[in-house]
Amino acid sequence: MSRLEKKQPARCTDLPLKNADICSKLKILKQLLKSCYGPTGRLKQIHNNIGGQVVTTSTSVVLLPTLSSTEPFINLIRTSIINHISRFSDCGLFAGILCLSLIEEAQLSSLRKDVCQKVNKYLLGLCTSYLQQEDCACKVKVDFNSSHCLIRLAHGVISSKPACVLRESEILHITRLIVQGFLLTVPCDKPGAVKLGRIVTLAVEGLPVMDSTIFPGLLLETPDLSLHLTGLLNCGQLRTIIFTASLAGDLSELGEGTIVVHKGMDVEVQILDQLLKIGEKVVKDEVKLFMCQKVIHPVLQQYLRYHGIVVIERLGINLLEPVIQLTGAQPVATLHSIPPRAYGKVKEITIRQFGSKIMLHLVPTEETAICTLILCHRNETMLNELKVACEKAQHVLRLTLRDQFAVYGAGCSETHLAAYIRYKVNFKASKTIDLDTATMFGCMQTEYVLAAEGFCRSLESVTAALDHNGGSSLIDLTHAHHWTLPTDMTTDEMDRTLGLCRCGVVQYCKDYKWSFLNTKYTEFSPAAVSGEADVLDSFTAKVNGLQVAVETANLALDVQYIIQDTN
Numbered sequence: 188m189s190r191l192e193k194k195q196p197a198r199c200t201d202l203p204l205k206n207a208d209i210c211s212k213l214k215i216l217k218q219l220l221k222s223c224y225g226p227t228g229r230l231k232q233i234h235n236n237i238g239g240q241v242v243t244t245s246t247s248v249v250l251l252p253t254l255s256s257t258e259p260f261i262n263l264i265r266t267s268i269i270n271h272i273s274r275f276s277d278c279g280l281f282a283g284i285l286c287l288s289l290i291e292e293a294q295l296s297s298l299r300k301d302v303c304q305k306v307n308k309y310l311l312g313l314c315t316s317y318l319q320q321e322d323c324a325c326k327v328k329v330d331f332n333s334s335h336c337l338i339r340l341a342h343g344v345i346s347s348k349p350a351c352v353l354r355e356s357e358i359l360h361i362t363r364l365i366v367q368g369f370l371l372t373v374p375c376d377k378p379g380a381v382k383l384g385r386i387v388t389l390a391v392e393g394l395p396v397m398d399s400t401i402f403p404g405l406l407l408e409t410p411d412l413s414l415h416l417t418g419l420l421n422c423g424q425l426r427t428i429i430f431t432a433s434l435a436g437d438l439s440e441l442g443e444g445t446i447v448v449h450k451g452m453d454v455e456v457q458i459l460d461q462l463l464k465i466g467e468k469v470v471k472d473e474v475k476l477f478m479c480q481k482v483i484h485p486v487l488q489q490y491l492r493y494h495g496i497v498v499i500e501r502l503g504i505n506l507l508e509p510v511i512q513l514t515g516a517q518p519v520a521t522l523h524s525i526p527p528r529a530y531g532k533v534k535e536i537t538i539r540q541f542g543s544k545i546m547l548h549l550v551p552t553e554e555t556a557i558c559t560l561i562l563c564h565r566n567e568t569m570l571n572e573l574k575v576a577c578e579k580a581q582h583v584l585r586l587t588l589r590d591q592f593a594v595y596g597a598g599c600s601e602t603h604l605a606a607y608i609r610y611k612v613n614f615k616a617s618k619t620i621d622l623d624t625a626t627m628f629g630c631m632q633t634e635y636v637l638a639a640e641g642f643c644r645s646l647e648s649v650t651a652a653l654d655h656n657g658g659s660s661l662i663d664l665t666h667a668h669h670w671t672l673p674t675d676m677t678t679d680e681m682d683r684t685l686g687l688c689r690c691g692v693v694q695y696c697k698d699y700k701w702s703f704l705n706t707k708y709t710e711f712s713p714a715a716v717s718g719e720a721d722v723l724d725s726f727t728a729k730v731n732g733l734q735v736a737v738e739t740a741n742l743a744l745d746v747q748y749i750i751q752d753t754n
């Protein structure tokens with residue numbers, strides 16, 4: 188008889204934000220995220236307690252999934268940020284730090300939680316409508332006639348990942364490849380519905396970063412080089428076929444349709460006969476490239492190679508779509524018949540070698556939106572981080588097709604937004620009209636101003652998190668951009684040390700007035716500035732990150748009880 192254990196009662200925590208243990212965990216999470224933020228962020232090593240691979244990172248995409256906690260309240264926040272990253276790739280740390288700062292500000296203030304929530308929501312609306320405005324002074328339109336904006340956007344993503352360990356020249360090289368790849372994936376002058384292509388990334392360990400390169404078409408790793416390629420190079424058009432059904436001859440994986448088995452005969456032999464009939468058919472139809480998503484029976488492989496056909500098996504589900512797009516072939520899911528329209532074509536097949544890896548390069552017959560990025564780095568850890576960073580950068584560039592804007596990076600947008608909100612709140616508060624706003628939140632006007640100040644401080648605390656080397660963060664009281672004064676410099680030496688703001692768009696002017704970050708300044712309407720910025724962030728990712736941060740903080744402030752099943 189099995190042992191019966193008494194069911195444990197569920198654990199109930201009331202008012203989690205008044206629980207010291209939860210509060211200290213929130214604080215640690217905030218410190219952890221802040222310490223990773225930006226180009227000089229500190230690296231984290233992740234390993235489990237049974238050994239295995241050690242990961243070095245500062246990227247939220249890698250870090251957050253590993254930070255699972257036994258505390259549901261922490262997981263609530265973590266999951267929300269992970270969800271944002273899975274949709275937008277970028278601004279995960281921004282959203283996490285802002286969310287935790289907003290929670291902390293609400294805890295520190297003596298205001299009622301519902302007042303903080305209502306004010307946060309209202310100010311989020313103010314921020315997003317300002318960001319959507321045509322004349323918003325912290326965004327720029329992405330100009331697709333020049334590569335400047337695209338390069339700055341990709342550069343921003345790659346340079347903020349210190350675990351990639353890249354020199355400036357290497358960052359520039361990778362950035363250019365990503366922009367080139369992005370441009371290759373946007374089809375031009377194609378009739379009908381526009382379908383974006385794909386960049387397939389292949390990582391090669393042990394080669395210098397500068398050996399990284401990009402090719403139009405598809406490169407496939409191939410373990411087998413007993414290829415009869417001599418006659419295939421530059422052959423014009425090579426007929427191609429792709430099977431999604433397994434050609435291994437296993438009974439369990441015969442694909443669609445039925446196979447008639449004759450009584451008394453060996454089933455395996457009969458299936459192999461069927462496979463060889465496919466072989467005969469493709470040889471007759473002059474196929475030169477034979478690919479299968481799954482495994483191909485060795486006898487069939489040998490037969491095909493004997494007839495000079497290049498055979499690629501185990502393509503996998505991820506490569507299937509790009510291969511179909513590149514060749515124009517219709518994948519075959521059965522062993523019975525091959526319809527004429529199933530055939531696609533490639534222009535040529537060449538062999539390329541990177542370090543110890545030998546690859547087949549499938550060159551498309553016409554311009555195609557598929558390309559392959561060969562990513563090289565000195566060791567596996569750096570290479571893994573670089574791969575994640577490149578995927579992020581590619582996603583950020585794609586987002587510009589949706590919203591053709593970028594926001595000023597390096598903390599300048601956050602300080603600018605904080606100044607804008609302060610101005611709006613205090614300007615309105617000075618008019619009797621805005622008593623209505625305070626009434627709307629069910630609080631006094633002073634409480635409204637206090638809650639708004641918490642919101643602005645939270646925005647600025649994200650900017651402050653960029654500095655890990657002890658410098659002082661300043662803002663100019665004209666454009667409200669972010670500046671850094673190095674540790675050993677005083678404010679008297681500002682004209683010598685401050686050349687440009689951190690995003691690079693505002694030039695130092697001795698007439699500017701200054702304020703240290705998170706100290707009080709007289710409200711002003713931040714002025715627009717024209718010029719090209721060096722650091723740009725994704726507009727779409729930032730707007731969504733802002734939304735996610737505020738909504739998650741408000742949700743966390745709302746939690747009254749946590750009920751946890753302990754069985």
Ligand SMILES: [Zn+2]
Pocket residue numbers: 595599668669688689690691692693
């Ligand atoms: Zn700036």
